[in-house]
Amino acid sequence: MGKLLAVVLVIIALASAYPIVTNMFELPKDISTHGHAIDEQIKDTMLEAGISFVGAQLVLAFLVWSFAGRKEGSALKNFPGGAKIMVIGAFVLVGTEILALGVMGQKAWANVYFTSPAPGALQVQAQAEQFAFYFRYAGPDGQFGTIHPDKIDEGNQNYFGLDPANDVAARDDIVSGELVVPVNREVQLLMHAKDVGHSFYVRELRIQQDFVPGLDLSLHFTATQIGKYEIVCTQLCGLGHYNMKAYLNVMSQEDYDKWQKEQSTQ
Amino acid sequence: MQKKHFFISGLALLAASAVAVAGPKPAGGTVSGKVTYEGTPAKMKPIDMSKEPSCAKMYTTPPLAETVVTGAGNSLGNVVVYVSAGAPDDAAPSTAAVFTQKGCRYIPHVLAFQVNQEIKIANEDQTSHNIHPLPKLNREWNKSQPPGTPPITEKYDKNEIFAVKCNVHPWMHGNFAVLKNSHYAVTGDGGAFSLASLPPGKYTITAWHESYGEQTQDVTISGSETKTINFVFKAKPY
Numbered sequence: 266m267g268k269l270l271a272v273v274l275v276i277i278a279l280a281s282a283y284p285i286v287t288n289m290f291e292l293p294k295d296i297s298t299h300g301h302a303i304d305e306q307i308k309d310t311m312l313e314a315g316i317s318f319v320g321a322q323l324v325l326a327f328l329v330w331s332f333a334g335r336k337e338g339s340a341l342k343n344f345p346g347g348a349k350i351m352v353i354g355a356f357v358l359v360g361t362e363i364l365a366l367g368v369m370g371q372k373a374w375a376n377v378y379f380t381s382p383a384p385g386a387l388q389v390q391a392q393a394e395q396f397a398f399y400f401r402y403a404g405p406d407g408q409f410g411t412i413h414p415d416k417i418d419e420g421n422q423n424y425f426g427l428d429p430a431n432d433v434a435a436r437d438d439i440v441s442g443e444l445v446v447p448v449n450r451e452v453q454l455l456m457h458a459k460d461v462g463h464s465f466y467v468r469e470l471r472i473q474q475d476f477v478p479g480l481d482l483s484l485h486f487t488a489t490q491i492g493k494y495e496i497v498c499t500q501l502c503g504l505g506h507y508n509m510k511a512y513l514n515v516m517s518q519e520d521y522d523k524w525q526k527e528q529s530t531q
Numbered sequence: 532m533q534k535k536h537f538f539i540s541g542l543a544l545l546a547a548s549a550v551a552v553a554g555p556k557p558a559g560g561t562v563s564g565k566v567t568y569e570g571t572p573a574k575m576k577p578i579d580m581s582k583e584p585s586c587a588k589m590y591t592t593p594p595l596a597e598t599v600v601t602g603a604g605n606s607l608g609n610v611v612v613y614v615s616a617g618a619p620d621d622a623a624p625s626t627a628a629v630f631t632q633k634g635c636r637y638i639p640h641v642l643a644f645q646v647n648q649e650i651k652i653a654n655e656d657q658t659s660h661n662i663h664p665l666p667k668l669n670r671e672w673n674k675s676q677p678p679g680t681p682p683i684t685e686k687y688d689k690n691e692i693f694a695v696k697c698n699v700h701p702w703m704h705g706n707f708a709v710l711k712n713s714h715y716a717v718t719g720d721g722g723a724f725s726l727a728s729l730p731p732g733k734y735t736i737t738a739w740h741e742s743y744g745e746q747t748q749d750v751t752i753s754g755s756e757t758k759t760i761n762f763v764f765k766a767k768p769y
Contacts, residue, residue: 394701395698395701396700396701397582397700399701419701419704420596420694420696420702420703420705421573421596421704422576422578422596422702428769430767430768430769440579441579442580442581443579443581504661504675504699505659505661505698505699508658508659508699509582511581511582512582531576531577
């Protein structure tokens with residue numbers, strides 16, 4: 266019976282490793298300049314965690330196999346030095362592993378979050394609210410109008426609370442339900458939440474960042490492939506959470522300019 | 532004796548209602564006119580429904596917001612014109628007022644109905660809505676309505692005009708006007724209105740627009756005359 270358990274353990278370990286080793290679940294296509302570092306990190310983590318997992322299961326199976334069928338009344342053998350050494354050893358091993366992953370991963374993380382965007386990056390303001398995303402562009406004058414929360418009037422399409430009657434900079438601001446960006450140009454996203462916590466997640470961009478009410482957060486990315494990608498909210502935000510999404514539309518510079526012009530005349 | 536009295540008054544009531552239904556139009560005056568604006572109204576922006584593809588695909592060009600709806604000759608639509616004083620309160624009619632969610636918009640944009648009149652709220656979309664009227668005097672509620680749900684039936688017991696929004700689709704916006712009597716009209720984009728069957732008397736007529744506010748005019752009706760009054764709202768460019 267004990268030997269059967271050992272065999273089952275080996276089968277479980279190998280069967281779990283199989284889809285990972287054969288790359289059965291591929292990562293979605295990466296359309297960002299920083300994404301490869303994140304993919305590398307994911308692969309390193311899977312490899313390292315996978316080896317540890319399979320190794321630990323095989324050792325466990327080996328021990329189960331060798332100590333199976335112990336006769337009644339025979340003395341139990343202890344690991345030399347007792348459990349203490351095992352526990353300390355595990356701490357050091359796992360600690361080193363996590364630390365190493367952290368240090369290596371710092372590169373991928375810091376490139377997105379701890380650097381400033383290039384000076385010419387396109388600034389887009391993203392507002393998350395129950396249950397939609399809205400994006401604002403500065404328009405031809407290159408200046409964002411000031412936000413007045415008391416002027417928010419959604420029935421009148423004033424999602425950001427602009428005051429075009431008194432604020433000249435706000436008059437040409439473009440507000441869109443779709444995040445339209447030119448390909449191969451760096452975009453700085455200025456993020457704020459109107460009501461509760463939300464999240465901005467585009468798997469092809471390898472970006473997931475929470476919106477936090479009261480905080481102005483910023484991230485930057487460069488999209489390298491033209492196409493339409495889904496932006497989803499990944500922070501449970503209320504009854505319509507399942508339906509909170511928008512699209513990232515990456516266009517050629519030419520199409521993007523055309524789109525901006527169209528929006529300005531509306 | 533008492534029984535007989537009941538019988539007679541019952542008969543009289545029956546006769547009166549028969550006249551009201553089948554007989555000629557009840558006598559009374561009419562107040563009619565047109566609502567217009569002066570100045571430059573704000574340009575209505577197209578509604579971006581890209582997050583809700585099932586609604587977005589119902590339009591070849593994105594629909595415009597309906598906060599200010601205008602027509603030829605500076606006429607102004609979506610204005611509620613009603614008798615705010617001078618007329619007695621009327622009992623609610625038995626027919627329900629219908630408010631439909633279609634293409635992620637409210638149809639009509641402004642729904643006028645009477646106190647205690649039933650309203651039926653229908654969802655004809657392939658997506659869930661969560662209707663949330665925002666009254667101050669009446670009881671506030673919000674109700675989810677997944678696709679295929681039968682219409683929601685509701686009533687309001689106080690006279691009030693207020694906005695309606697959808698908790699799922701931020702751009703969805705409408706208005707409910709809960710009125711005390713049956714003398715009201717909501718203007719189309721032609722701006723015309725007509726309030727009929729007003730018995731002789733002095734009335735205050737109010738015109739309400741969701742972004743231009745409210746105006747009132749007094750009018751005296753004698754006999755079955757038709758009086759013309761016009762309302763002119765000041766439009767704002769932003």
